[in-house]
Amino acid sequence: MGILVKMVLLLLLINVEARPISYSGGSTAMLITDNMKDSVYYHYSPTYKYSVGIETVRDLIFNQEYSYLRFTYLMNRKNTRHSQRNLYFQSGISSKGTDNVFYGIHGDWETRRVFTGFGFKEVENTIQDYQDYFLQAGIAPYVGEYGDLHTWLMLKSKKNSITNEWQTYPVLKFFKGDFLIEFGYDSKINWDVHMMYRF
Amino acid sequence: MKIFFLLGLFLPSIAWTSGINTEPGEAHDHSHSGMHSHDHSSHEGHLHETLVDGKELEVDPERFDKFIEGLADSQIAVVSVNGMVCDFCARGIEKTFKKDKSVKRVDVDLSRGKVLVAYNNRKVIDFEEIKLKIVSNGQNATDLQILDI
Numbered sequence: 463m464g465i466l467v468k469m470v471l472l473l474l475l476i477n478v479e480a481r482p483i484s485y486s487g488g489s490t491a492m493l494i495t496d497n498m499k500d501s502v503y504y505h506y507s508p509t510y511k512y513s514v515g516i517e518t519v520r521d522l523i524f525n526q527e528y529s530y531l532r533f534t535y536l537m538n539r540k541n542t543r544h545s546q547r548n549l550y551f552q553s554g555i556s557s558k559g560t561d562n563v564f565y566g567i568h569g570d571w572e573t574r575r576v577f578t579g580f581g582f583k584e585v586e587n588t589i590q591d592y593q594d595y596f597l598q599a600g601i602a603p604y605v606g607e608y609g610d611l612h613t614w615l616m617l618k619s620k621k622n623s624i625t626n627e628w629q630t631y632p633v634l635k636f637f638k639g640d641f642l643i644e645f646g647y648d649s650k651i652n653w654d655v656h657m658m659y660r661f
Numbered sequence: 662m663k664i665f666f667l668l669g670l671f672l673p674s675i676a677w678t679s680g681i682n683t684e685p686g687e688a689h690d691h692s693h694s695g696m697h698s699h700d701h702s703s704h705e706g707h708l709h710e711t712l713v714d715g716k717e718l719e720v721d722p723e724r725f726d727k728f729i730e731g732l733a734d735s736q737i738a739v740v741s742v743n744g745m746v747c748d749f750c751a752r753g754i755e756k757t758f759k760k761d762k763s764v765k766r767v768d769v770d771l772s773r774g775k776v777l778v779a780y781n782n783r784k785v786i787d788f789e790e791i792k793l794k795i796v797s798n799g800q801n802a803t804d805l806q807i808l809d810i
Contacts, residue, residue: 485753486797510799541744541801543774574746574771608748608769637749660752 482534482550482568483513484660490515492658497651498523498594498622503532511536517554523624524589528562530554537567547571552583562587566594574605577614596620598633611638618646618654718806720777721770728768728777729810735765738778738786741804742795745774753798776802782809 484490484507492503499522505515517530531554538549549569556562568581576599583594600616614635621628633646633654640661646654720739729737745751751769754776758767763784768777776795780786788805795802 483799485757485799488753488756510797536799539744539799541799543743544746546744546746546750546800572746605772606748608751608771610748612748640749640752642749660749 482552483507483510483536486510488660490658490660492656494656496654505532505534523592524587526558529557530564531557545571545573556587558587575602577601577616590624593623594620595622600633600635609639611636616644616646718808719773720775721773724768724770725777728766729779732765732779732810734782735810736780736782736784736786737808737810738776738780738791739806739808740776740778740791740795740802742774742776742800743803744800745769745771745776747771750799751776754795754800757794757797 482505484505486507486509489504489506490513492501492505494501494503500520501517503515503517505513507513512533512535515532515534517532518527519530520527533553535551536548537551538547540547547570549567551565551567553565554563564583564585566581566583568579568583570577570579572578578599580598581594581596585592585594596618597620598616598618600614602612602614604613606612614633616633616635617630618633619628619630629648629651631646631648631651631654633644635642635644637643640659642656642658644656648654718739719741729735742754745754748769748771751771755767755769758764758776758778763780764778765781766777766779769775770777778791786805786807788802791805792802
C-alpha cells in the first residue's frame with residue numbers, strides 16, 4: 463500500500479462520540495445537540511469490547527421523537543506505548559420499529575498530542591434514508607498529567623446526504639476526571655455540543 | 662436493507678472469526694521483573710532506584726515520592742501499560758484497582774505509561790491478576806516492578 467494511501471487512511475481515523483465503550487462495568491451518560499438532533503444517551507459496557515444503551519432522540523430533520531436501542535462493538539484495537547487505535551461498529555434500532563434503524567462504523571487514532579477520527583452512519587427510516595459522515599482531527603496545545611484539565615483544539619467536517627454539503631468548523635474539547643465536554647460552532651449549523659460523564 | 666442491518670449485527674462475530682484483532686496490543690512484552698527493591702534510600706531519601714535484578718525503576722522521582730508519602734508497610738507495584746494515552750481512558754484503571762481492599766492508593770503516570778499501585782504487605786501481588794484488571798479497561802500491562810516500603 464502506498465504511503466499516500468496510508469496517510470489518507472490515517473487521517474480518516476476519527477471518532478466524534480469519543481469513547482463509545484467504557485471499561486468493564488462502566489456506565490456513560492451523554493448529551494448531544496447539533497443540527498441533526500438533540501439526544502440523551504446512556505450506555506453500559508459489560509466488557510470493554512461492547513456497550514448497549516438507550517438514546518432518546520428529538521430528530522430535528524424530520525421533526526420526530528423516538529428512542530434507539532443501541533449496540534456498539536469494538537472491532538479492533540491496537541495499543542502501543544504512545545498510541546491507541548480503535549475501530550467500532552455501531553447500530554441502533556428505533557422505538558418506531560424495524561424500518562427505523564442505523565448502522566455504521568467509526569474509528570479513531572490518538573496519542574497524547576494528536577487525535578484523528580472518522581465516522582460513517584447509514585440511517586434508515588420511513589420518511590427518507592440518508593448517510594451521515596464526519597472527519598475530525600485535533601491537537602492538544604499542552605500535554606496534561608493525570609487529573610489535570612485536558613484541552614483539545616480540533617477541526618471537524620461533517621456531511622449528510624440530505625444537505626449533501628460538507629461543513630467544517632472548529633471544535634474545542636475539554637475533559638477533567640470523569641467529565642468531558644466538546645463544542646463546536648458553525649454559522650450554518652449553529653452549535654454542536656457533546657457532553658459526557660462516566661461512572 | 663433490513664437484512665443488511667441484521668447482518669451488521671453479526672459483523673462482530675464475523676470480524677472475530679476472520680482474525681481481526683480485538684485483543685488490544687497483541688504484540689507486547691509480558692516480561693515481569695517481579696524483583697523487590699532493597700535499595701530504599703539510594704540518594705536524598707528517595708525510594709526509586711535500582712532493583713535487585715539491576716533494572717532501573719522507571720518512575721518519575723517526584724511523582725513517586727509524592728505517591729508514597731505517608732505510606733508504610735506497603736508494596737508498590739509499578740505497572741507498565743500500553744494504550745494509556747489519555748486521562749479519560751485511564752480513569753477506569755484507577756476505579757478497578759480501588760475495588761481491591763488490599764489496595765491503599767493508585768496513581769497514573771501518563772507520561773511514562775505507568776500505573777502505581779500501593780498494596781498492603783499481606784497481598785501476594787500477581788501479575789496475571791494485574792494484567793486482567795488492566796485489560797478489562799482496554800489497555801495492556803506489559804511489565805511489573807515491585808518495591809517494598
